[in-house]
Amino acid sequence: MADLPDQWEVAPEPGWVDATLAEEFPGLSIVHTVMESAGGRSPEALRERLRVLSDRIGGPQAIQLRQQPIPWAYRVFFRHIGLDPDTTRTPIEQLIFERIHDGRFASRNRVEDALTIGMVEVGVALRAFDADRVEGRVGLRLSVEGEELEGRVTPLPEGTIVVADEQRPLGVLFDRTAEGRGVGRRTRRVMLVAIGVRGVPDIALEEALWVAGSGLRA
C-alpha cells in the first residue's frame, strides 16, 4: 500500500444496485470515486502515456481481445441485456477499434484521456460525471414508465437500465449521458464510475479507478 499516491484522497465507494437487477445479474456492481480535477487539454505527461499505450496495442491484441476474461465478461453482459456487442461495442472494444482505425489513441481532453488509459490498462468500463451535479450516491436501476433523461426528446422506454443518482437518471448504461451531467468546461470535481459485471473482480474495478485517477492527476 506504500505505492499508493498521496493524492489518493477518496477511496472507491460502492454504489447501489436495484434489487431486481441484483437478482437477475449477480455480480453487477458500480463503484465510484470523486476527484478534484480541472478539465481542459491533457498535459504532456498524459499524452505521452497515451502514446506509449498506443505502441503497446496492435492488431494481435485486438483479435484476441474478446477471448480475454474481462472483455469477454462485458460482451456476455451485453448479450444478456439485449445489446449486440458487434454493433454497440463494449467500451474497451470501442477504444481498441479506434486505436486500430486511427493508428493511435487520439488525445481528446484530460478526463477522456484518463478514462481511456484506465479502460485499456484494466479492461473495465469507466465513465465520468460532474460530481457537483450528482445528488447522493450513484447506482444502477431500471427506468420507470415515462421517466425522462435530460437532453433526450422522448421518455426512456420503461425498464431501461440506467446509471442514476438518488434523484434522476444520469445516463443509460453503456450509452448516452444525460445533458449537463457529464464532464464539461465548468466541472471542478469529477466523479469516476466503474461498472462491474459478473466475471470482473472487484479489485479490477478499483484498479481501473486508480489508473484513471492517476491519469487525472498527471
Place this chain on the structure above:
Amino acid sequence: MPELLERAELQEVVPPVPPEGLETALYQHDERAARADLRRQIAAMELALARLFGSAFPRKGIDFAVAGMGGPRLLSVDELERIRDELASRIQGVRADLHERALVEESNRELIERMTADPASYKWVRVYNEDIGEPGCKNWHVKPRWGPLGMLMGWWRVKISSGCPLAEGQRPPRNQMATKRQRRKRRRRHGDARPAQPGPSAVVVDGAQRRGTARRRSVHEERPPAPWGSFPLSEIVIFVGVLLLIVGFFVPPPQGFVMIAVGLGLASLAGLELSIREHFAGFRSHTLVLAAAVGVPVFGALFVATMIPTPICVAAGLVAFGGSAWLFTNAFRRRSGGALFRLRG
C-alpha cells in the same frame, strides 16, 4: 398416472392451470431460473464464438454477427432463447465455413507443392497467402525465366513474391525525389520553414502516401503531350503516309513501289513515335510494338546484309525481341508506378 396427478401435495406445489399473467411468486421464480440458465448458455456460446473469431483470422468474409434485442434492459425467456439459438446457429455456420475453407486451403497447399515440383505443368498459376489461410501478400507464381525467351524455351519456375507492395509503388515519395533546391523552393512557396516531418503514426503516413500515389495516377490519366506542342504533326504524317499508300497502288511501277514504301515508312515512324511517347510516360504500354521495332530490323539486317543461315537470323531476331520486350516492360513498370501493362480504349 391418474393417481399421481391427483395427489394432493403435488397440486399444492404445481398449480394445474397457470394463473392469468403468470404472476405468482412460483412462476416468477421458475422464469428467473430459466433466464439464469439461458444466460449461462449464452456466456458459453459467446466464448466459443470468440475463440472461433480468433482462430478464423486472417480469413475474411466470415459472418459472426448475432443481432441484439434492443437494450439495455431485462430480456424475457423468449428473447434470451432467441439469442441463444442464434448464437448456436452462428457457431455452427462459422465452423462449417471454416471447415470448407480449411479443405480449400489444404488443396492449395498441395497445389504449391505440385507447382514447385513441376512448374511447366502449371504455367502462370499463382497462389496467394490468402488462399492458404495465412496473413500477408506473399504469393507463389509460376513464371518463365527470362521472360518471353523462357516462355518459348520452356524454362518455367515458381517465383515467390517478396511481400506486400509499398503504398507508394516502386517510386519513392515526391518530396524525397526532389533536389535540395526544389525542396527549398517549395518550402518558400508554402511558407513552411521546417522540412516535412513524418506523421505520428504509420496510418497517417500511409494516408499521405496514398494521396501522393493518387496524384501521380492522375498524371497518368492524361495522354502525354508531344515535344512540339499541340500541333498534330504525327497525325498529319500518318495521313500523308496512308495517302501515299493508297495512291501507290494506282501508280505504275517503279514510282508506285516507291510511294508504297515511303507511305509505309512514314506511317510506321509516326506510329512508333506515338508508341514511344505513351509507353515511356506510363500512359499506355506498347511493349510488343516497340520490341518488334527492335527485333524485326535485327532479323532483317542479318538476313539481307550477311550470309548467316536463316534459322540463326530468326533466333537473333527473337532474342532481340525478347530482350527488348523485357527492358520495355521494366521501363513501363517504373514509369507507371508498378503496372506491368495498361490498356486503354
